[in-house]
Amino acid sequence: MTHALxxxxxxxxxxxxxVRTAPWCCPVCGGPWDLDFTPDPAIPLExxxxxxxxxxxxxxxPLPGAFSVTLSEGHTPMLPLGDRIHAKLDFLMPTLSFKDRGAVMLAELARRxxxxxxxxxxxGNAGASVAAYCARAGLSCEVFVPExxxxxxxxxMRAYGAEVRLVPGGREAAARAAGAVADEPGVFYASxxxxxxxxxxxxxYVYEIWEALGGRLPEVLVVPVGNGTLLLGAALAVAELGRRGVRAPALVGVQAEAVSPLAAAFAAGAEEAEPVPSRPTLAEGIAIPAPPRGRQILAAVRKSGGTILTVPDARIREAQRxxxxxxxxxxxxxxxxxxAVGPGAPSDPLQGRTAVLPLCGAGAKSGLAP
Structure with missing residues (x-):
């Protein structure tokens, strides 16, 4: 029932x-929305x-009532990578990416x-996820992507029935093109x-780790960070589970060295991330020169006692292999x-602590790095 949203x-x-009538961004500052929603810790999680x-x-x-959109996403396995590091295999999601976790929520909301x-x-990956879940929900979908x-x-995306719009320029150009039509009548912007x-x-993602570890979390959660959708989701879960008495882990974000505005801002002690040039990198999924939620990402990492690391392309190539x-x-x-944290890393940022990291996108989508 939409009145309960x-x-x-x-x-x-x-x-x-x-939510039923809002523009896609805050009309005052132009920034991204949050939700006025806090789960009741008195309601048991089973x-x-x-x-x-x-x-x-x-x-x-935050979606009340019965749901209808699903591809049996989530509940992905965890696998040890070392004595104290586990990987969560989110590349086994229905569209081969962790983005299915957010896309199913957007599609169910849009359906309502x-x-x-x-x-x-x-x-790439978010567009494929949104396309798949729109197909599941019977919704028409259009995805703007960099050329x-x-x-x-x-x-x-096309296989799922989406109309793909190739936009000249980079990631920001695609976002601007989508934003230009987002407030047209009858459009739901699944950003x-x-x-x-x-x-x-x-x-x-974090709730599943909590369940798999028998009601606790590791000492560190390591996540790749571009726009920060996984890290900020993790921060939400950590706060919510904290109200249930679960000890909070440190959040460690990882950026590609070539495009690392958040790491630079973190190192400088800045509250905002200054835009950086868009440079080529193997880690295209996190190559975001000006993340709109940069302030939130930096605040979440600092609050957790974590840090933001960078890795060069040569090391990413080695790690993939x-x-x-x-x-x-x-x-x-x-x-x-x-x-960033495996045995080939130049330092030991985990310092012996237990950690979980996501393997969040399938190599079949991109092949081995050259």
């Missing part, structure tokens, strides 16, 4: 808006009694709101960056975390 809330200026999907955490999700068409922008997007990923429902989907030799073929972006 929580409001959008701008964390910068306190602006509120009804995931084992729920479905084999992320909807098993329904008491912690009933738009004429759904619009998204992406450098250099992998043909394997655009073919995947994985600006729409906070996506973050409430990605937070299930190391993982493949262990039977785990993932995208270069997904290998970035192993590059």
């Amino acid at each position: 929580p409001d959008y809330l701008c964390s910068e200026d306190g602006t509120r808006a009804d 995931p084992a009694a729920g479905p084999h999907s992320l909807w098993r955490y329904a008491p912690a999700l 709101l009933g738009p004429a068409r759904v619009v998204a922008d992406s450098s 250099g997007t992998s043909e394997k990923k655009t073919a995947q 994985h960056v600006f729409n906070p429902w996506f973050l409430h989907g990605t937070k299930t 190391e993982l493949a030799r262990r039977g785990l073929f993932v995208e270069p972006t997904a290998a970035a975390c192993w590059a």
